[in-house]
Amino acid sequence: MLEAQGSERPRRLLGMAAATAVLVSLAMAGSAHADAVTGAGATVTPTTTIDPDQQYADYLATRRPDGSWPGAPDPGVKAKSPVTSLHTYPKLTDRQLAGMRGRTGEVATIDPAVQATVQTVRVTKDATIVQTYLPVPGVTPDQLAAGLRAQGHGDVRVTRSSDFSTTAPSSCSYGSARTVTCPVSFWRNNGHEDPIVRFNDHSGSSWPVSKAVPKWNQVANIDSWYYWNSCPSLAGARCVDVFSGNYGATGWVGRATRTYPSGATSGAFAESGHRIQLNDYYSPTTFTRNNVATHEVGHTLGLGHNVFSNDVLYYVANTREDIGGENPVLLAGLYSITR
Numbered sequence: 001m002l003e004a005q006g007s008e009r010p011r012r013l014l015g016m017a018a019a020t021a022v023l024v025s026l027a028m029a030g031s032a033h034a035d036a037v038t039g040a041g042a043t044v045t046p047t048t049t050i051d052p053d054q055q056y057a058d059y060l061a062t063r064r065p066d067g068s069w070p071g072a073p074d075p076g077v078k079a080k081s082p083v084t085s086l087h088t089y090p091k092l093t094d095r096q097l098a099g100m101r102g103r104t105g106e107v108a109t110i111d112p113a114v115q116a117t118v119q120t121v122r123v124t125k126d127a128t129i130v131q132t133y134l135p136v137p138g139v140t141p142d143q144l145a146a147g148l149r150a151q152g153h154g155d156v157r158v159t160r161s162s163d164f165s166t167t168a169p170s171s172c173s174y175g176s177a178r179t180v181t182c183p184v185s186f187w188r189n190n191g192h193e194d195p196i197v198r199f200n201d202h203s204g205s206s207w208p209v210s211k212a213v214p215k216w217n218q219v220a221n222i223d224s225w226y227y228w229n230s231c232p233s234l235a236g237a238r239c240v241d242v243f244s245g246n247y248g249a250t251g252w253v254g255r256a257t258r259t260y261p262s263g264a265t266s267g268a269f270a271e272s273g274h275r276i277q278l279n280d281y282y283s284p285t286t287f288t289r290n291n292v293a294t295h296e297v298g299h300t301l302g303l304g305h306n307v308f309s310n311d312v313l314y315y316v317a318n319t320r321e322d323i324g325g326e327n328p329v330l331l332a333g334l335y336s337i338t339r
């Protein structure tokens with residue numbers, strides 16, 4: 001019993017150290033990769049961090065034709081995960097969907113200080129690249145945005161929850177789970193009855209992407225398939241890459257990168273360049289990695305954020321892991337028409 005208590009304590013302290021490190025990093029703008037210092041009588045293990053943008057560039061340079069990547073870490077049991085089975089995860093019926101719509105006893109509170117979506121938007125010759133960040137609990141959207149700006153990100157955009165009360169196109173921030181009246185982001189059918197989105201998971205064993213993807217496959221009108229470290233060619237389908245790594249004290253625990261064709265006005269996604277990146281740096285205490293993975297998969301299917309604080313698509317990482325609430329209804333509705 002004493003041993004159990006003893007082993008619990010350091011983990012709590014580590015959690016506090018991590019939270020402190022965020023604030024220090026945000027305050028010290030731009031020096032997230034500070035060298036470890038070894039003092040007399042103390043041993044400091046240098047912590048290697050990687051740049052998520054460099055990681056993706058490395059992937060593009062070294063991936064094999066089937067989408068596998070030599071740099072992928074040990075996946076543990078995920079390597080045994082089959083392609084998502086439609087039999088194991090059958091589509092929710094209309095009746096089941098209707099039953100999930102209710103929000104008994106829940107009231108959406110609008111707090112623009114906390115409920116704000118932090119994104120970076122980069123426009124290149126070929127594409128508009130939108131990155132949406134999921135703050136670690138305790139980091140406000142404004143702190144996160146300030147940190148991103150300090151790290152050299154231009155075009156940081158903060159969209160407040162209060163903006164979602166209007167249907168003005170500029171307020172919708174590339175799709176919202178709050179309402180389908182906003183301009184939406186969507187995958188084209190490309191000749192399939194439902195759009196097919198394959199998730200090519202290159203993330204480590206602690207990230208349950210193999211559990212997150214099949215959850216979303218229960219939603220009617222769009223198919224979400226899981227693959228470990230591969231994505232074989234399939235006409236009309238596309239691949240979303242999933243990575244993890246120690247990205248350091250960035251203030252965010254998950255990031256979804258979505259791309260649109262240059263000059264696009266319809267909201268249709270580009271067919272390539274989409275990815276999810278999951279930050280190993282933060283030890284889960286007041287959130288779960290299942291929540292983060294499920295949240296980011298929801299984004300790459302077309303959903304935005306949800307104002308309900310116990311929702312898997314809430315603005316801040318939390319412990320909710322099921323896709324319930326409005327999300328299945330919204331997503332099924334988004335893909336109820338063929339485009």
Ligand SMILES: [Zn+2]
Nearest residue numbers: 132133134299
């Ligand atoms: Zn998000």
